[in-house]
Amino acid sequence: MGKMKDKDVDAETHGKGQRSPKLCGTNYPVSIAFIVVNEFCERFSYYGMKAVLTLYFINYLGWDKDLSTAVYHAFSSLCYFTPLLGALIADSWLGKFRTIIYLSIVYVIGHVVKSVGAIPDVGDSTLHIVLSVVGLVLIAFGTGGIKPCVAAFGGDQFDEENTDERRKFFSIFYMSINAGSVLSTIVTPILRGDVQCFGGDCYALAFGVPAALMVIALVVFIAGSGLYKKSPPEGNVLARVCKCIGFAIRNRWRNSKNGPKRSHWLDWAEEKYPKRLIQEIKMVFRVLVLYIPLPMFWALFDQQGSRWTLQATRMNMNFGGGFILKPDQMQMLNALLILVFIPIFDMGIYPLVGLCRIKLTPLKKMASGMILAALAFCAATVVEVYVIKTVVEPPPAKESLIQVFNLMDSDVRVQFPEHNVFSEPFTPYEDPSGYTSLPLTGESQLQTVTVSHNGAEYQCGLTFTERAAYSLILRNPAQPGDTVCKLVEDHITKSETGAAYLRFINTHTENMNITVGKEELFAPANYGISYNISVPRGEYKRVVCETDSNKYEIDLGLLDFGAFYTVILTQESNGLTPRKMEDIQANNIHIAWQIPQYVFLTAGEVMFSITGLEFSYSQAPASMKSVLQAGWLMTVAFGNVIVLIVAEGAGMEQWVEFILFASLLVAVSIIFSIMAYFYTYVDADQLDKIYGEDANDEKVKSSDSKNNETVSMADMPKQTKM
Known part of the structure; x- marks a missing residue:
């Protein structure tokens, strides 16, 4: 669900200006109440929409599983590429x-467009797809663009001496993220499924x-406008970093043969940029290199809303007592487990x-989270x-599937001219034994099927098409030659x-109109077959069947x-008798069996994501924390790209x-563990002691740099390896 990824906390950022009013009896600014409520509502809107997105693609737009998964992860990826744009704008x-x-x-407009696209009476299917895609793009720019700003803006509201309150604010802020996520993943699936x-x-x-x-x-965020500390734009450190890197590359390209040797390629920027900035960029690069393997974790993590939700649709969701979970509600387990696991890990597992x-x-910790x-x-x-044991897989090329319903008054045998498909006779009105593979010689084939019944043989010319499934219904002839x-x-x-x-097979001599719950269908007389209908899981004790002359329940x-x-409807002396046959097995694996995978994944998230954020901040100088935050969010984006590629290109079975x-x-x-073993931890706060407080002023360096040798990473304060 990715709540950890939303903890975009810039603890070094704080507001400047006059003191804001405090909440009664505390050192917390009144303004943070508006920010926390804003974050709760925004996360509700994002995760609520996203919870039903995969099923919307499949059931409403009619896309297949792979395309739905690909678009879902393309959207998720865009949501984590756009924070870079939001940070640049801010x-x-x-x-x-x-x-x-x-x-x-922009975010609100995206939601409105997405909602309008889900109204069936608005245009044709192409218009629905266009509105849905445009809405998702706008939502991605909205949610991604504000992602790096809201938490840091909350931190700006605190005075410099209120560092403890600021730290606690981020915990409250994070709780609002999870509260919005949990509530929305419960509510929106109910709105989808229970409201017609x-x-x-x-x-x-x-x-x-x-x-x-x-x-x-x-509205809530705007309502607090008069209470906020609003720091002006201070220039984008990312642009400054890029300029420094660009200058170093150009300078090395031009002067590598004539100039003095440099211990690091970034040292070629010393002629124009201060040594502290160069050293800070080196520190950031070392962390960014460690980020390279991280997208694979997010590739697995974000499949909760796609592949795992699709898995849940093929499971038994009944918890008894009338409580039935919806497949897209299972995602709430991640947010609930996070709230439980954080104190368990911090106060239990880590101390042990x-x-x-x-x-x-x-x-x-991060490597353990991956495992x-x-x-x-x-x-x-x-x-x-x-789960797939209850699923009938579509036949491959040059094959069909067939099952037999014997509605005759005694046993029958069915023979195909070239294949011994059925060896045993079929008992009247017994459940089909399941689908059997029927080989074909091409895309379609006419088969002359022999049916043996009470010593008589009947020839039936039947055409089968590859990759299709069929039911062969056998009935007594009404008269010779039938x-x-x-x-x-x-x-x-x-x-x-x-x-x-x-579906229904009507053996009655009259046409029949059938009402099942809110669905109505028609079954023609004399072994006519109704079309298929989809009905919610439940007890159906009063199904109404009407003919021109009678009404049955x-x-x-x-x-x-x-x-x-x-369901075979037969006329008997006491009325209409239904014989219900199960062609395809019901989902018999309970959805509770998904709990272990959610437990493992959430535990991994706690160890990987929280620790990764803390590591990133501790290993980056204050001026570079936003750069590393952008890099961290990019790993999430690239993880979703990996899923997109696999879903569209692999074409393999789900368990594989x-x-x-x-x-x-x-x-x-x-690979990450090997890289981590050779990583040396540094204390970013020691930069001030090495370079001085004013070492970061931008100025053009003197061409004489003999006495300005770069401090190498070996000179930085060390802690320990992985």
Whole structure:
């Protein structure tokens, strides 16, 4: 879910100007209340919209799983590329306050466009796709653009002497992130599934409520305007860093043969830039090199909202007592576990490890977090292997699938001319034994099927198409010469919402109108077959069947998650008798089996993400913390790009894909551990002692630099290796 990634805390930033009013009896500025409420509403809007996004792509726009996963992660990636743009705008042009205002307006417009795109009566399918994509792009620019500004703006509100209050504020700020996430991932799936609008799931409302919360976030933030400390733009340190790097590269290219040798390529910038800035950039580069393997962790982490949600749709979500979890609500477990795990790790696990005389450095924690995330995907693989046992896989090329319904009055045998597909006879009205593979000679093939019944043989010419599934329905002939065969193409793909599919075979001599819950369908007389309908999981005890002459009520019992049922309606002396057959097995793996993978992944997040942020800040000088924050967010963006590439390009089974990601993360964690072993920790605060307080003033250096030798990393204060 990525709440850790939203802890964009610049603890070195603070406001300048007059003192702001305090909350009663505390040293906390009144203004932070507006900022915390703003963050809660904004995170509600973001995670609420994102929770239902994958199912929206599949069930509303009609995209397949791979395309839906790819677009989901492309959007997530864009959300973590755009913070760099937001930081540039805030630092170089508008300042934090106005940047938050203007980009929040873009954010609101994106939500509104996205919500309008989910209204079925608005244009054709192409317009829905265009509105959805435009809305997502605007949301990405809005949420990403304000991401590096809001937390730092909150820190600006505190006076310099209130450092303890500022530190506690960031904890409160982080809690508001998780509170908004937990609440939204509970509420928006309910709005999607339990509220019906426009004849189906109400995605317009599920997106509309987050839009309303973003409007509230903007209004609340503006309401506190008169109380804020608003620091003016101070120039963008990232631009300064880029200029220094560019000058060093150009200077080395021009003078490498004639000039004196330099111990580091960045030292070629000494003619124009101060040595402290150069040293700070070296420190940042050393951390950024360690960032190179990190995107693989986020590639696994962000699949909670895509692949893991899709896995949940094929599981049993009933917890008893009428409580049924929705597949997109399972993501809330991550936020809940974070709130539990943070104190457990800080006050329990880490001290216990210390008692064992094991020095658990930040980089060791991060490597351990990677291993835990890999274990999460191993657990997801085990669950997936059992989940797919209830799924009927589509046949490959030059094959079809077939099952037989025997509606005759005695056993029958079915023979194909070239293949012994069925060896056993079929008992009347028994459940189909499952789909059987039927080889074909081409894309389609006419097969002459022989049906043996009570000593008589019937020939049926049936055409089968590759990659399709069929039901062969056998019935008694009404008169000599009648065909006994009816071939029906089946729908075998399970519902992505956990709904059950249902169809009826009407053996009655009259046409029949059938009402199942809120759905109505028509079954023709004399073994006519209705079309398929999707119904929510539940007990259906009063299904109404009407003919021209009679009205019947039948009890279908439980229609379970993901199952496909064929109900045969037969006329008997006591009325209409339903015979319910389960063509495709219901989801029998409970969604609670996803809990271990969420536990492993969240534990990994606590060790990896919190520690990574703390490490980044401790190893960067104050002026470079925003640069490293941008680099940290970029690792999240590139992690989503990895998933996008695999989802679109690999084309492998889901459990194999999970194993691939787990294996890649283990390999990357080994590489990261080797890199970390050779990393030497530094104390960034010691720069002032080495270079002096005024060493960072920008000035053109004298060409005579004999007495200005660069202090190497070896001269920096050291702590320990990984």
